[in-house]
Amino acid sequence: MEYIYAALLLHKAGKDITEEAVTAVLTAAGTEVNDARAKALVAALEDVDIEEAMATAAVAAAPAAAPAAAAEAPAEEAPAEEEESKEEEEESGMAGLGALFG
Numbered sequence: 001m002e003y004i005y006a007a008l009l010l011h012k013a014g015k016d017i018t019e020e021a022v023t024a025v026l027t028a029a030g031t032e033v034n035d036a037r038a039k040a041l042v043a044a045l046e047d048v049d050i051e052e053a054m055a056t057a058a059v060a061a062a063p064a065a066a067p068a069a070a071a072e073a074p075a076e077e078a079p080a081e082e083e084e085s086k087e088e089e090e091e092s093g094m095a096g097l098g099a100l101f102g
C-alpha cells in the first residue's frame with residue numbers, strides 16, 4: 001500500500017511517477033524498498049489517468065456508506081443478507097483500486 005501512497009504523493013506534488021521517484025519517497029519515509037515492486041507499480045500506472053481513477057474510487061466509496069445505515073435496521077435480518085452486504089462493500093472498494101492499474 002505504501003507504494004501506491006508514494007505514487008499518489010508524487011502525483012499530488014506534480015512530479016513524474018518514476019522508479020527513482022517512488023524509491024526516493026519510500027526511502028525518505030523509512031520504508032525498505034523492493035525494486036521489483038516499484039518497477040511494477042510504475043509500469044502499471046503508465047497509461048492510467050490518476051485523476052480519473054481517484055474520481056471513480058470516490059464514487060465507488062459512496063455506496064459503501066449505505067451498509068452503515070443498514071446496521072440500524074432491526075436485528076431480525078438474516079445473516080446471509082449481512083454477508084452479501086460485506087461482499088458488495090468489498091467489491092465496490094476493489095473496483096476503485098482496479099482502476100488504478102488499468
